[in-house]
Each structure stands twice: as structure tokens, then as C-alpha cells.
Amino acid sequence: MKKFLNLFCLSLCVILMSCGSDCETGFEGDNCDVLSNTKFYGVFTPTDANCGSGTSGTAINRIIIAAHSNGNPTEVTIDVETSSIFGAIDGTIVDGDVSASGQWGGAALEIDGNINNDLVFDSVVKGAGFTCDITFEK
Numbered sequence: 001m002k003k004f005l006n007l008f009c010l011s012l013c014v015i016l017m018s019c020g021s022d023c024e025t026g027f028e029g030d031n032c033d034v035l036s037n038t039k040f041y042g043v044f045t046p047t048d049a050n051c052g053s054g055t056s057g058t059a060i061n062r063i064i065i066a067a068h069s070n071g072n073p074t075e076v077t078i079d080v081e082t083s084s085i086f087g088a089i090d091g092t093i094v095d096g097d098v099s100a101s102g103q104w105g106g107a108a109l110e111i112d113g114n115i116n117n118d119l120v121f122d123s124v125v126k127g128a129g130f131t132c133d134i135t136f137e138k
Contacts, residue, residue, distance in 0.1 A: 026073025035073050037093045040115050044136035051132040
């Protein structure tokens with residue numbers, strides 16, 4: 001009987017521990033009530049940039065990632081700021097993977113990349129004839 005109770009308790013623990021992983025996309029936590037992307041919201045500044053052809057640096061001073069106004073938990077607005085242009089493009093973040101595109105400063109802009117657990121955003125930014133590898137940190 002004692003072996004049966006031990007096995008039953010172990011099985012119950014395994015079942016209870018796996019229940020929390022069935023959240024809808026965009027949510028996490030014990031009750032699936034925490035927006036997954038909130039840890040990615042905020043100001044990111046460039047720490048390293050390479051735009052090819054011996055060009056280092058970037059005109060981007062910072063980006064600001066915020067929840068999209070439509071309420072979709074995976075959609076975000078990314079404000080991109082230079083010394084002369086401040087505009088927003090729409091995108092998504094799912095499991096740290098970022099994809100955004102839109103019109104910005106009169107040209108098409110695309111940002112793709114990944115934000116890791118240390119809130120370092122390794123990205124590829126395409127626009128205005130440039131393709132840049134830019135690392136941002138929060």
C-alpha cells in the first residue's frame with residue numbers, strides 16, 4: 001500500500017506541475033494571466049552596430065517597445081528614434097522573436113531579431129538602402 005501511495009503522489013505531482021504550461025500564446029504564469037511580452041516593453045539603446053562596407057554605428061538613438069493599442073497580446077508598437085526622425089512601426093513578439101515593419105520617415109523599415117533573457121536585442125534592421133546588424137540593450 002505504501003508503494004502505491006508513493007507512486008500516486010509522484011504521479012499527481014507530475015500532473016500538477018505540467019498544468020501551467022498550457023497558456024494561450026502571449027500569456028504565461030501560474031494562472032495564465034501575465035502578458036509574456038511585458039518584460040520586453042521599454043527603452044532599448046544600441047550598443048553595437050554594423051551596417052556593412054566598413055560602416056560602424058547607427059543613426060538610431062533608441063527604440064521603445066510598447067503594447068499595441070489593439071490589445072492583441074503578441075502585437076507591439078516599436079518607436080524608432082534618430083536625431084531627426086521619431087516614428088512607429090507595428091510588429092509582433094512571440095517567445096522573444098521580433099518581427100516588425102512599416103513606413104518610417106518616408107521609407108520602408110523592417111526590424112527582425114530576438115530579445116534574449118538578459119534583454120539584449122540582436123536585430124537586423126533594413127531601410128533606406130541599408131541593412132544593419134544592431135544590438136540593443138534595455
